[in-house]
Amino acid sequence: MSTRQSGTLVINDGFTCCAKCSAKIGPSGQPWKQLAAVSVIKVSEIPGSTSSTHQNVEIRHFSCPKCLTLLDSETALPEDPFLDDVISN
Amino acid sequence: MDPITFSIIRHRLYRVVEEAVITLKHVSGSAITNEGHDLMVSLYEADGTLLLGGVGFLHHLTSAAEACKSIIRRFDGDVHEGDLFLLNDPFTAALHTSDIYLVSPIHYKGELIAWSACFVHVYDIGAMNPGGFAPDAVDVFSEGFSSPGLKLVDRGNLRQDVWDTLLNMVRGPEMVALDLRSMIACNNVAKDRMVALVEKYGLPTFQETCKSLVTQSESRLRERLRELPDGSWQSRQYFDVKGEVYKVLLKMTKKDDELTFDFTGSSPQSKYSVNCTKWASLGGLFAPLFPLLCYDITWNEGVIRPIKVIAPEGSIVNCTKPSPVSVATVGAIQSVNNAACTTIAKMLASHDKYEDQTSAVWHANHFAVFMFGKNQRGGDAIGILTETFAGAGGARTFADGVDIGGEIPNPISRMANVETVEAMFPVRYLFRRRLKDSGGGGEFRGGTGGEIALVPHDAPDGGMHYVLSGKGSKFPQSEGLNGGNPGALNDYVWVHSDDSKASHNCFSQSLSSIPGEKESISWGVFPLMGNDALYVRWNGGGGVGDSLDREPSAVLSDVINSLISPEAAKEIYGVVISNNLVDEAKTIELRNSLKSERVDAKASQK
Numbered sequence: 001m002s003t004r005q006s007g008t009l010v011i012n013d014g015f016t017c018c019a020k021c022s023a024k025i026g027p028s029g030q031p032w033k034q035l036a037a038v039s040v041i042k043v044s045e046i047p048g049s050t051s052s053t054h055q056n057v058e059i060r061h062f063s064c065p066k067c068l069t070l071l072d073s074e075t076a077l078p079e080d081p082f083l084d085d086v087i088s089n
Numbered sequence: 090m091d092p093i094t095f096s097i098i099r100h101r102l103y104r105v106v107e108e109a110v111i112t113l114k115h116v117s118g119s120a121i122t123n124e125g126h127d128l129m130v131s132l133y134e135a136d137g138t139l140l141l142g143g144v145g146f147l148h149h150l151t152s153a154a155e156a157c158k159s160i161i162r163r164f165d166g167d168v169h170e171g172d173l174f175l176l177n178d179p180f181t182a183a184l185h186t187s188d189i190y191l192v193s194p195i196h197y198k199g200e201l202i203a204w205s206a207c208f209v210h211v212y213d214i215g216a217m218n219p220g221g222f223a224p225d226a227v228d229v230f231s232e233g234f235s236s237p238g239l240k241l242v243d244r245g246n247l248r249q250d251v252w253d254t255l256l257n258m259v260r261g262p263e264m265v266a267l268d269l270r271s272m273i274a275c276n277n278v279a280k281d282r283m284v285a286l287v288e289k290y291g292l293p294t295f296q297e298t299c300k301s302l303v304t305q306s307e308s309r310l311r312e313r314l315r316e317l318p319d320g321s322w323q324s325r326q327y328f329d330v331k332g333e334v335y336k337v338l339l340k341m342t343k344k345d346d347e348l349t350f351d352f353t354g355s356s357p358q359s360k361y362s363v364n365c366t367k368w369a370s371l372g373g374l375f376a377p378l379f380p381l382l383c384y385d386i387t388w389n390e391g392v393i394r395p396i397k398v399i400a401p402e403g404s405i406v407n408c409t410k411p412s413p414v415s416v417a418t419v420g421a422i423q424s425v426n427n428a429a430c431t432t433i434a435k436m437l438a439s440h441d442k443y444e445d446q447t448s449a450v451w452h453a454n455h456f457a458v459f460m461f462g463k464n465q466r467g468g469d470a471i472g473i474l475t476e477t478f479a480g481a482g483g484a485r486t487f488a489d490g491v492d493i494g495g496e497i498p499n500p501i502s503r504m505a506n507v508e509t510v511e512a513m514f515p516v517r518y519l520f521r522r523r524l525k526d527s528g529g530g531g532e533f534r535g536g537t538g539g540e541i542a543l544v545p546h547d548a549p550d551g552g553m554h555y556v557l558s559g560k561g562s563k564f565p566q567s568e569g570l571n572g573g574n575p576g577a578l579n580d581y582v583w584v585h586s587d588d589s590k591a592s593h594n595c596f597s598q599s600l601s602s603i604p605g606e607k608e609s610i611s612w613g614v615f616p617l618m619g620n621d622a623l624y625v626r627w628n629g630g631g632g633v634g635d636s637l638d639r640e641p642s643a644v645l646s647d648v649i650n651s652l653i654s655p656e657a658a659k660e661i662y663g664v665v666i667s668n669n670l671v672d673e674a675k676t677i678e679l680r681n682s683l684k685s686e687r688v689d690a691k692a693s694q695k
Contacts, residue, residue: 003318004439004440004441005439006435006438006439006571007438007444007447007486007570007571007633007634008571008572037687037688039686039687043564043565043575043578046574046577046660046661047526047653047654047656047657047660047661048525048526048527048577048578048629048657049577049578050562050577050578050580050609050626051609052562052563052578052580052609052611053562053563053578054327054329054334054563054564057327057563057564057565059565059574059575061572061687062572063687063688065688068684068685068687068688069635070572070634070635070636070637070687071572072571072572073569073572073573073574074325074568075325075327075564075565075566075568075575076325077327077334080325080336083323083324083325084321084323085320085321085322085323085435086320086321087318087319087320087439088318088319088320088344
């Protein structure tokens with residue numbers, strides 16, 4: 001039986017899984033983002049940005065390594081670590 | 090107690106607050122109160138326990154509660170029927186000096202039974218910059234007068250010496266007097282209605298209801314928290330002042346029926362006036378908590394009890410005196426608000442039952458533009474551009490965010506009509522409209538922000554000046570949810586006049602078509618003189634879900650309505666539009682291609 005972890009993730013048999021394809025991403029109760037597919041885009045390159053936009057700020061996209069469904073995103077400067085969201089076991 | 094009586098009294102308390110808010114608006118003459126609804130009214134038990142927070146700026150509910158308790162402590166033994174107290178010291182309870190609290194005891198047959206409190210952002214507070222926000226301030230002492238508590242009305246008699254002293258320290262004393270009188274009237278209305286309520290139902294029933302109301306809120310919030318999974322969620326907000334980057338870092342931990350908000354890792358306090366005192370941070374995190382987590386629970390002290398806060402002293406979320414704080418409400422407080430909104434939203438998204446109650450971040454970056462100078466009638470004018478209250482809705486898990494849809498901490502805010510602003514100040518709008526490509530991308534798009542351009546008009550001094558402050562224009566702050574993108578950023582542009590083409594700007598309909606050299610600005614005092622123009626754009630709300638899952642027909646509709654550009658349709662949503670129709674085959678192809686890049690990017694990192 002699976003339980004919901006977020007709008008895009010479920011917990012299945014002790015694993016954080018993609019809610020769409022059920023692929024295992026990592027052990028539940030632990031940070032999962034480093035095990036996801038990570039793609040990065042500079043905010044300054046997105047339509048709607050301005051010349052004032054900080055040149056280094058980026059949006060990180062975390063996707064299912066199997067089906068590439070987008071699981072989460074976060075705004076970050078490159079030197080800052082991933083934000084971790086963890087549901088306790 | 091009888092549940093029907095309980096419910097009637099509860100609703101009567103809401104109506105007391107509502108009528109007091111109407112009084113504030115009717116008596117105050119400033120657009121920031123009438124249009125922006127930068128106000129709040131709340132009721133307290135005799136010991137200062139928050140009984141009922143009403144609508145208005147929710148950042149103030151917890152700090153006004155502390156103001157009430159602080160007044161009770163300071164004036165112990167010297168509180169009488171008909172008294173009225175003033176407090177605006179940020180290091181005692183207030184958010185910043187220009188948001189003045191007036192706190193009033195409520196007596197029934199000689200017995201203290203309750204308190205009421207309210208605030209408005211007064212017309213001026215005597216800070217070094219007009220209007221209250223003081224980007225030039227180096228400490229709290231240069232941000233206008235601040236009182237940890239004084240008696241303004243003694244047993245029903247206005248203390249004229251105190252009144253005259255206050256008005257002697259501010260610009261536009263007649264307008265500040267109107268603000269103060271609006272708050273006196275507001276408290277008087279609250280007092281009269283509360284006394285009438287007690288008269289009708291009797292003091293014991295009233296007091297029992299108050300106790301039950303607080304207990305009920307606490308038990309209902311704890312029950313809700315127990316339904317949600319234990320865990321921790323993080324969020325991060327960046328903002329900048331004059332090139333210096335600040336960070337608010339939050340880890341929210343939920344265990345059993347308690348929530349802990351830990352801001353460890355946030356930036357040290359700033360030399361600029363964007364800092365939060367601890368009261369301001371408390372207000373900032375509760376502002377989204379009340380509506381998101383307690384949408385069906387009475388907002389009072391019971392909601393506060395299960396919440397713990399860790400805010401390191403000396404940080405931007407708990408600065409030490411005499412740090413400047415006058416810009417806090419549009420500075421770090423709002424970042425605390427946004428960070429808390431994100432973590433609460435992620436927690437709600439972790440439970441099927443609450444999926445529909447969650448939201449991406451709404452209007453995350455106020456722009457504070459206070460105009461000042463001579464108006465077209467030769468009088469002095471100070472006031473905020475109320476478009477900052479127009480906001481933008483964050484997307485939900487089932488719908489787009491509302492375009493120019495307000496903000497979570499102030500659900501009743503709005504902006505003044507263009508004509509109202511043009512009547513108050515010697516300016517003319519070139520345009521005011523929704524801002525293309527400002528809503529964060531997602532399966533459900535964030536609501537758009539807006540853009541305006543102003544030029545001087547009929548100005549006896551050739552124009553005006555304005556104070557500009559806030560959180561800069563370098564970072565998106567309306568975070569998305571479930572993979573959604575953040576809303577676009579604010580920007581402020583001073584267009585220096587090009588005299589040879591001055592007449593051209595009469596009908597300019599975009600920033601690019603306004604003639605003159607364009608300079609990005611974000612902090613300080615600037616002129617709007619001669620043929621210059623001021624362009625301001627404000628952020629949209631965050632998106633929810635994967636942009637590549639958005640219905641292509643919705644993307645097409647957004648393009649047709651100028652809410653997104655054809656470039657955004659392609660690059661963000663993967664939708665190919667040709668002759669005002671979606672090219673379905675090319676859209677599938679493009680979306681597959683964009684999706685495949687998610688793997689490629691990861692591979693290239695290795």
